[in-house]
Amino acid sequence: MESATNSGTASPTPSVFSLSTTGSSEAASTPDTHRSMLFDDDVAGDPLDIAAGNSPFIMVVGGLGYIGSHTVLELLKEGYNVLIIDDLSNSYENVLDRIKALASEHFAAQGKAMPSLHFQHLDYRSPAMRSVLAGYSSYSVVHKPSMNRFPYSALQRTDSGIEMNDEADDRMVTRVSRITGVIHFAAYKSVEESIRMPLRYYSNNVCGLVDFLGLLEEYGIKNFVFSSSATVYGEMANCGVPLREELCVHHPETFQDHDGTERRMSPGVIGLTSPYGRSKFMCESILADLAVSDPSWSITALRYFNPVGCHESGILGEDPRQKPSNLIPVIATVLTGTKPVLDIFGTDWNTPDGTAVRDFIHVVDLARGHIAALAASAAGRVKAPFRAYNLGESMPGHAEGLGWPYSPTVADDT
Ligand SMILES: NC(=O)c1ccc[n+]([C@@H]2O[C@H](COP(=O)([O-])OP(=O)(O)OC[C@H]3O[C@@H](n4cnc5c(N)ncnc54)[C@H](O)[C@@H]3O)[C@@H](O)[C@H]2O)c1
Numbered sequence: 001m002e003s004a005t006n007s008g009t010a011s012p013t014p015s016v017f018s019l020s021t022t023g024s025s026e027a028a029s030t031p032d033t034h035r036s037m038l039f040d041d042d043v044a045g046d047p048l049d050i051a052a053g054n055s056p057f058i059m060v061v062g063g064l065g066y067i068g069s070h071t072v073l074e075l076l077k078e079g080y081n082v083l084i085i086d087d088l089s090n091s092y093e094n095v096l097d098r099i100k101a102l103a104s105e106h107f108a109a110q111g112k113a114m115p116s117l118h119f120q121h122l123d124y125r126s127p128a129m130r131s132v133l134a135g136y137s138s139y140s141v142v143h144k145p146s147m148n149r150f151p152y153s154a155l156q157r158t159d160s161g162i163e164m165n166d167e168a169d170d171r172m173v174t175r176v177s178r179i180t181g182v183i184h185f186a187a188y189k190s191v192e193e194s195i196r197m198p199l200r201y202y203s204n205n206v207c208g209l210v211d212f213l214g215l216l217e218e219y220g221i222k223n224f225v226f227s228s229s230a231t232v233y234g235e236m237a238n239c240g241v242p243l244r245e246e247l248c249v250h251h252p253e254t255f256q257d258h259d260g261t262e263r264r265m266s267p268g269v270i271g272l273t274s275p276y277g278r279s280k281f282m283c284e285s286i287l288a289d290l291a292v293s294d295p296s297w298s299i300t301a302l303r304y305f306n307p308v309g310c311h312e313s314g315i316l317g318e319d320p321r322q323k324p325s326n327l328i329p330v331i332a333t334v335l336t337g338t339k340p341v342l343d344i345f346g347t348d349w350n351t352p353d354g355t356a357v358r359d360f361i362h363v364v365d366l367a368r369g370h371i372a373a374l375a376a377s378a379a380g381r382v383k384a385p386f387r388a389y390n391l392g393e394s395m396p397g398h399a400e401g402l403g404w405p406y407s408p409t410v411a412d413d414t
Pocket residue numbers: 061062063064065066067068085086087088089090091122123124125184185186187188189204208227228229230304305306307320326414
């Protein structure tokens with residue numbers, strides 16, 4: 001699926017706009033849609049079978065953050081049990097209470113019991129993650145899928161010579177996890193901070209992911225959804241062309257262009273401008289390589305455009321512990337007087353008002369996109385072991401799309 005592009009990089013000198021709150025409050029809503037455009041519509045209504053005795057869980061790493069918290073709520077509403085891992089480096093524990101309150105209200109209205117919601121206050125790079133995963137797994141004796149080498153260990157010496165012990169060794173002990181899928185949000189995301197502290201970003205976003213994947217592999221957990229970003233398109237995002245997933249690949253790929261011509265893409269991207277952007281590209285490459293080496297993985301990278309909005313109750317939203325850099329929290333700091341003005345970067349783009357055009361997506365749509373991706377993989381509907389999808393609206397948005405009386409764009413576009 002393709003999505004509209006941002007229309008340019010920020011010009012070096014910000015123009016300063018005072019924020020007026022006189023616009024219509026109705027216009028400020030960013031209503032979410034209710035259908036998955038990417039995956040089959042029926043998949044989101046087809047959750048993993050949580051009634052089947054040993055209670056599967058979905059593990060959401062970074063699940064108390066902005067996008068994670070909305071995703072956890074939607075997962076619960078779809079009937080999934082959820083295990084959240086979060087170190088609270090950019091979120092607050094009270095988000096957990098808010099998710100619980102909203103989910104229990106939802107299930108109370110339906111007269112149904114709420115699925116389980118577990119939380120571990122942990123850095124996902126911590127050695128304690130092994131104990132957490134152990135707690136959700138058991139051992140099981142299974143038949144080996146095939147004998148692809150001579151089974152020496154199945155030979156036994158008897159009085160009449162050496163014989164095959166056909167009872168032995170066609171079985172093995174394996175770990176079976178109740179965690180049937182993982183959604184990974186745990187990353188640092190400030191473009192500006194990543195330039196000042198690249199090692200901090202590579203350590204969490206890249207090294208953390210590598211070790212985590214190794215751990216998941218040990219526990220046989222191979223249905224994985226990764227939070228990527230439209231930033232992986234690099235310079236292409238400023239060319240004013242629709243961004244197709246095939247324009248950024250990690251292995252050579254052939255695809256049909258709009259006019260039917262066949263195009264071959266080589267791996268790589270031009271013009272990544274920050275360690276944050278590079279970290280997302282690197283993570284995607286690592287995931288794509290892993291999928292080639294072991295096609296039993298089902299990995300979906302979701303490339304987000306600009307998530308905005310909040311849960312309709314207003315109880316969940318974007319409430320970062322660190323200095324905000326995304327558009328809406330920055331606007332909130334101006335509205336509350338913490339910041340005097342809103343800096344808008346870019347005035348000379350080829351757009352009606354000269355400001356950048358961006359593709360905004362409602363955070364609840366984004367949350368549902370993750371569930372659709374997980375469920376599609378679990379149902380075997382995603383054929384390739386690694387796939388990337390854009391999650392955007394495909395509709396370029398100026399400020400009017402957000403309902404404010406100004407045209408916003410902020411410096412830090414994650
Ligand atoms: N918000 C955006 O505009 C945007 C756009 C594109 C991609 N993304 C990606 O989406 C993901 C989620 O973004 P968000 O806006 O919800 O960010 P967020 O900071 O609100 O959420 C991330 C959560 O992960 C937690 N976390 C970070 N490192 C951790 C670690 N080592 N162990 C455990 N928890 C950890 C944080 O405490 C936070 O709760 C990120 O990977 C981000 O790069 C975000």
